[in-house]
Amino acid sequence: MIKKKLAILGIVGVPANYGGFETLVDNLLDLLPKFFEVTVFCESKSYPDKLESYKGAKLIYVNKKANGAQSIIFDSVSLLKSYKNQDYILLLGVSGAIMIPLLKPFTKAKIITHIDGLEWKRDKWGWFAKKFLKFSESLAVKYSDGVVADNKHIQEYITSEYGKDSFLIAYGANHVSPVEPDSYRKKFSFLDSPYVFTVCRIEPENNVEMQLRAFKECEIGMPYVVVGNWNANDYGMKLYHEYSKVKNIILYNPIYEMEELNVLRSNCFFYLHGHSAGGTNPSLVEAMYLRLPVIAYGVNYNKETTFGKALYFNGFEELKILLLQIRELDRDQMIEDLSKLAKKNYSWKAISKKYVKMFESF
Numbered sequence: 001m002i003k004k005k006l007a008i009l010g011i012v013g014v015p016a017n018y019g020g021f022e023t024l025v026d027n028l029l030d031l032l033p034k035f036f037e038v039t040v041f042c043e044s045k046s047y048p049d050k051l052e053s054y055k056g057a058k059l060i061y062v063n064k065k066a067n068g069a070q071s072i073i074f075d076s077v078s079l080l081k082s083y084k085n086q087d088y089i090l091l092l093g094v095s096g097a098i099m100i101p102l103l104k105p106f107t108k109a110k111i112i113t114h115i116d117g118l119e120w121k122r123d124k125w126g127w128f129a130k131k132f133l134k135f136s137e138s139l140a141v142k143y144s145d146g147v148v149a150d151n152k153h154i155q156e157y158i159t160s161e162y163g164k165d166s167f168l169i170a171y172g173a174n175h176v177s178p179v180e181p182d183s184y185r186k187k188f189s190f191l192d193s194p195y196v197f198t199v200c201r202i203e204p205e206n207n208v209e210m211q212l213r214a215f216k217e218c219e220i221g222m223p224y225v226v227v228g229n230w231n232a233n234d235y236g237m238k239l240y241h242e243y244s245k246v247k248n249i250i251l252y253n254p255i256y257e258m259e260e261l262n263v264l265r266s267n268c269f270f271y272l273h274g275h276s277a278g279g280t281n282p283s284l285v286e287a288m289y290l291r292l293p294v295i296a297y298g299v300n301y302n303k304e305t306t307f308g309k310a311l312y313f314n315g316f317e318e319l320k321i322l323l324l325q326i327r328e329l330d331r332d333q334m335i336e337d338l339s340k341l342a343k344k345n346y347s348w349k350a351i352s353k354k355y356v357k358m359f360e361s362f
Contacts, residue, residue: 005085006036006359007109009078010092012066013042014054017256020171020282021092021116027172029055031352036088036359041078042066069129071095083107088359090114094133097140104143110362112167113140114148115158116279138162145362151279153300167358171280172348173289178266179259188264190250194222196326197268199261199283200275202228202236207274207297210316212243218323219248222269227252227261266290270326273302273310280305288342293331295322309337 008025016022025040032038033056040057043066044050051059060081064074075096082089086109091097093116100111115137141147141158147166149155158166181191196215200206208226215224230240230253244251255261265271271292275281276299284305287294296302298312311329313319322329 003035003037004087004359005039006032006088006090007039007041007078007082007086008057008090008092009041009082010066010071010075010096010114011040011042012046013059013061014040014057017046021114023175023282024092024171026055027175027348028352028355029057030348032355033057035356039082039086041081043074072098075099079103083109088112088362090355091140091144092116094136094140097136097143100139100143110145110359111143112146112148112358113144114150115140115154116150146358148358149279151301151304153304154279167354169351169354169358170346171282171285172351173282173285173342173346174348176258176262176265176286176289178290179263181263181267184260184263190223190225191263191267194269194327195250196222196224196270196272196323197226197264198224198272198274199227199255199265200273202230202232202239204235205275205277207276209239210319211272211274212239212246212249214316214319214323215249216243216246218320220323220326222326223248223250224272225250225252225264225268227255227264229254262290265292268292270295270329270331273297275299275302277301285342285346288338289346291335291339293329293334294338295319306338307341309334309341 011021011025014022014026016026038057039060041060041062044061044063050061053059062074062077064070064077066074072095076099079096079099083103089109089111091113097113141162141164147158147164148169149158149166150170152168155166155168158164185191202208230236240251243249271287271294273284273294273296276297279301294306294310296306296310296312298314311322313322
């Protein structure tokens with residue numbers, strides 16, 4: 001049987017070493033090449049070795065940046081290189097969606113866009129960028145043959161805002177596994193006692209500043225450990241300068257070695273998740289899979305992802321109250337509930353099958 005052709009666009013590339021969409025594609029490639037002839041577009045600069053293929057997928061390199069404003073060009077070039085010779089195009093994110101209505105009359109490919117979270121709502125964007133991203137989102141939903149939402153709340157938004165159905169496909173998490181602290185005790189001396197942990201990009205909508213300030217004001221007898229890209233912008237550098245000297249706060253730059261990141265995550269007393277934008281945040285799903293009790297910012301996305309079984313705060317004062325009670329909170333029940341839900345809903349095999357089924361529905 002001749003396999004149909006599928007192009008995946010909108011990520012930095014694979015093997016994954018950047019973020020959520022990259023991890024999604026890396027895990028989908030364990031199954032998709034069995035059903036489709038897969039091509040993945042990658043950012044040239046991030047992959048100097050230029051592998052020709054990976055996990056059975058062909059790799060094509062584009063000499064533009066895959067993030068920031070240049071992502072519009074990166075995605076547009078990827079679309080121009082793929083619209084003539086593919087059966088399906090999976091576009092991750094809406095940056096390049098401005099090209100979809102222009103190419104639609106000239107392609108037989110079914111274009112499916114994963115709109116990610118509501119990118120235009122993020123505080124990091126200025127007025128013009130927000131308007132452009134909202135416009136791109138509307139074009140993606142209107143002109144794509146299918147739309148993917150990774151969270152029920154996003155799916156409801158697509159229906160109410162645009163009157164369009166979408167495919168609800170979450171994010172997987174079973175690529176992470178707990179790591180025993182033994183060989184890391186020298187490097188991370190706090191591993192033997194309780195600590196609270198966060199890993200995220202240092203952006204205003206992830207509420208890191210609120211969390212750092214709460215720890216600075218609450219003496220709870222355990223440190224707060226945060227891993228993030230502090231040097232990526234002025235905002236992160238300002239926070240690092242202000243809080244890196246606080247005695248119960250430990251800040252690390254990004255850790256790309258998965259085992260090292262997992263030893264920090266899997267041994268924490270509580271995982272603190274401050275994201276207030278987006279759909280299903282990968283780090284939250286991964287925390288559930290690692291059997292961590294979770295305190296999360298109380299937006300609908302986070303409640304949806306955790307099925308209402310985590311603890312939630314809606315502001316600085318509520319977070320402080322939770323921190324001051326942290327040793328009395330019922331961790332065991334939460335660990336049981338969240339890990340059970342993660343295994344049932346966030347396994348990559350089940351997620352991959354949903355993607356195959358979605359493509360075949362066209």
